[in-house]
Amino acid sequence: xxxxxxxKEQMLKKIRKALLEKRDNPYPNLEESQLYKTNTEELEFLxxxxxxxxxxxxxxxxxxxxxxxxxLALAEKFKWRKIYCWEPELQNLLSHYEFPFYKSDKDFDxxxxxxTLCEALIARNGSVMVSNQHAAGRRLSIFPHHHIxxxxxxxxxxxxxxxxxxxxxxxxxxxxxMISTITGPSRTADIEKTLVLxxxxxKELFVFLIDDFA
Numbered sequence: 001x002x003x004x005x006x007x008k009e010q011m012l013k014k015i016r017k018a019l020l021e022k023r024d025n026p027y028p029n030l031e032e033s034q035l036y037k038t039n040t041e042e043l044e045f046l047x048x049x050x051x052x053x054x055x056x057x058x059x060x061x062x063x064x065x066x067x068x069x070x071x072l073a074l075a076e077k078f079k080w081r082k083i084y085c086w087e088p089e090l091q092n093l094l095s096h097y098e099f100p101f102y103k104s105d106k107d108f109d110x111x112x113x114x115x116t117l118c119e120a121l122i123a124r125n126g127s128v129m130v131s132n133q134h135a136a137g138r139r140l141s142i143f144p145h146h147h148i149x150x151x152x153x154x155x156x157x158x159x160x161x162x163x164x165x166x167x168x169x170x171x172x173x174x175x176x177x178m179i180s181t182i183t184g185p186s187r188t189a190d191i192e193k194t195l196v197l198x199x200x201x202x203k204e205l206f207v208f209l210i211d212d213f214a
Contacts, residue, residue, distance in 0.1 A: 043123040043156040044209065050126030054184030057206045067210050068097040071148070074206065075113075078146065082107065085115040086135040090150055105139075114140035114202075115148045119170075119179070120163040121156045121207065127183045128207060129163045131176035138178055147182075147202040151209055 039046060048058040061067040075083070083101045085091055094101050094115075101115070116136040120129040128149050132138050141147050157163050160181070167175060185205050 039124070039158060043158060044153065046158075047121050047123040047126055047156060047207075047209075050123065051184070051205075051207060052126070054126055055205075056126060056184045057204065059206060059208045061208055061210045063211060064093055064097070067093070067150070067208055068099055070208065071099065078112075080112050080146070082110050082144075083113040083115065084108065084111050084140060084144065086137070086140060087115070087117050088135060090115055090117065108139075108143070111144040113146045113148060114144040115150065116141050118149050118151050118155065120166050121151050121209070122158075122160055122163050122181065123156055124159050125183060127160075127181040128205075129167075129179065129181050131167070131180070132178040133171070133176040141182065142202070145202060146204045146206070148206045148208065149182075151207065153209060153211055156209075 041049075044060065048060070051058050059070050061070060074080070084105070085094060085101045086103065091101070091103060102111075114136065116130065117134050118128050118130050119133075121127075122129060128151075130136075130141050130149075141149075155166075157166060163181075167179065182205065185203050
């Protein structure tokens, strides 16, 4: 028993000594080094490239009419009937062109499509930053099988830190209680290491980048 205690004490002494010793940082300039290479691409091209690489779908639209024409084509392709949109700004746009959608959560358990806004588009990794501050809340970007994000070109940023700065500039000290980034459709490889899309969220993600909402 005494030998065990002695060994334990010796081990603890070594640990304490090691912690007290001043050691040089093996990577003294780590914080100053760049994590990514300097980007030279237009943010639109970089975002589209990265979003596509993670199985997302990118659609550039010059204006509201272009947006409606593209979303009509998708609705016909996938035979969408239960389309939900709770954002007043988007509701006005859809209603202006008489595009059918649900304004409430009636029959929400049958929802096929959720149309939402976003906080920012992160070009570096093709991610979409969303929060619960918008009318879509937490549900509309998670429950329906298809998620459509509508964004302006002015919401494009390069990195995650730029997206957080956008949030700070917009909300000040009243930061939303839920902030999340979406990188392509939901996915998992937990079952037999086989990648499955749409396992615990939308199986398709469409990002519509619009120059002009009018």
